[in-house]
Amino acid sequence: MPRETPTIESSLADMPKRDWLRAIEAVAEEDGYFQSLGKRHFSAFIERETTLLVTFETYQGMHALSDKAQPLGWDMVRNHDWSHLCLASDGDTWFRAEEVYAYFDRLIDDGFFDEFDRVLFYGAGPCAYAAAAYSVASPGAAVVAIQPQATLNPRITDWDDRFTDMRILDFTSRYGYAPDMLDAAERVFVLYDPREKLDAMHAALFTRANVTKLRMPFMGDALQTDLLEIDQLDPLLQAAADGTLDAARFAALYRARRDYLPYLRNLSQAVNAQGRERLLEAVCANVSARMSAPRFARRLERIRARREAAVTEVATATG
Numbered sequence: 001m002p003r004e005t006p007t008i009e010s011s012l013a014d015m016p017k018r019d020w021l022r023a024i025e026a027v028a029e030e031d032g033y034f035q036s037l038g039k040r041h042f043s044a045f046i047e048r049e050t051t052l053l054v055t056f057e058t059y060q061g062m063h064a065l066s067d068k069a070q071p072l073g074w075d076m077v078r079n080h081d082w083s084h085l086c087l088a089s090d091g092d093t094w095f096r097a098e099e100v101y102a103y104f105d106r107l108i109d110d111g112f113f114d115e116f117d118r119v120l121f122y123g124a125g126p127c128a129y130a131a132a133a134y135s136v137a138s139p140g141a142a143v144v145a146i147q148p149q150a151t152l153n154p155r156i157t158d159w160d161d162r163f164t165d166m167r168i169l170d171f172t173s174r175y176g177y178a179p180d181m182l183d184a185a186e187r188v189f190v191l192y193d194p195r196e197k198l199d200a201m202h203a204a205l206f207t208r209a210n211v212t213k214l215r216m217p218f219m220g221d222a223l224q225t226d227l228l229e230i231d232q233l234d235p236l237l238q239a240a241a242d243g244t245l246d247a248a249r250f251a252a253l254y255r256a257r258r259d260y261l262p263y264l265r266n267l268s269q270a271v272n273a274q275g276r277e278r279l280l281e282a283v284c285a286n287v288s289a290r291m292s293a294p295r296f297a298r299r300l301e302r303i304r305a306r307r308e309a310a311v312t313e314v315a316t317a318t319g
Contacts, residue, residue, distance in 0.1 A: 008046070008077060013069040017059070020069065024088075037087075038099035044071070044086045051241055052083045052116040054138075056127035059090045065228060073122075076237060083116065087130065094152065095130035096169040104137045104175070113138035120144065120241045121185075124224035132178040132188070132206070139184035144240045146191045146223050150205035151177050157205075160198050179206045186210065189240060189250075193219045195270075214250045218266040219257070226263070230256040261293065268296070277303060 006023040025034035032045035055073040063069045073084040119141040123131035128148035135143045153171040188211040192199045227233040232253045239245035257263040271280045284300035287293050
């Protein structure tokens with residue numbers, strides 16, 4: 001029986017990589033195009049309305065973050081009829097490849113980005129680096145960069161020991177130093193957890209007049225996953241695209257963390273490490289009152305039991 005032609009609604013999970021690539025190509029070529037960019041990169045464009053989302057993603061990330069093993073940008077195509085250009089890599093490459101440079105050169109020469117009313121570049125981690133670096137191809141674009149690296153050039157970031165094996169990549173040539181590539185962007189949003197030291201140090205390098213830093217304390221080092229799990233990535237991208245995203249709007253979106261157990265666990269662990277038992281009790285009481293959270297309920301019982309025991313001991317000693 002012949003296999004059905006995949007659509008943007010199809011699940012691509014559990015496909016061998018070759019079949020997965022063919023499925024991505026088939027979907028893209030229905031309303032756009034697919035282009036291989038050397039051995040480790042490709043682009044897939046779907047044309048819809050005049051808002052264009054440009055995402056930088058990895059093959060591995062698509063399989064880990066999407067139940068359908070699809071580019072994250074396809075959600076925005078389905079939900080909002082946006083056009084979408086996906087730049088994809090096999091593994092973390094920071095998109096440092098001559099084929100990728102040449103591809104963006106062609107887009108610029110063809111006036112590709114001029115065809116859209118609004119353009120938004122997006123990525124996380126190494127892909128956030130690429131989103132910032134290649135946004136220079138579309139002056140006036142918006143950028144959302146989650147935990148971006150500014151560069152891996154050891155002359156600038158020798159303090160970052162997470163990616164030492166990738167320092168062989170050239171970060172000094174074209175589209176190289178991501179913060180400098182943001183000068184033409186209309187507005188840029190850099191998301192990071194200030195308690196993650198290396199992420200915070202990279203974020204500091206993105207200090208520019210057109211950059212708004214959105215802090216996500218106590219979230220950790222997988223912010224893209226967290227935003228997906230609290231269902232706030234979609235509204236975040238919408239607000240960035242339509243010009244309504246600012247610190248106040250983000251704070252309203254970020255209130256969803258109050259019902260997100262990984263955040264609450266991180267917060268309680270930090271408060272406990274600081275020895276602030278009264279505040280820890282308040283956190284545990286608040287969570288226990290709103291949610292089914294046995295771990296917080298047990299900790300609350302222990303805190304209150306210790307306090308009662310201490311009161312009893314003092315009363316006995318002074319009685």
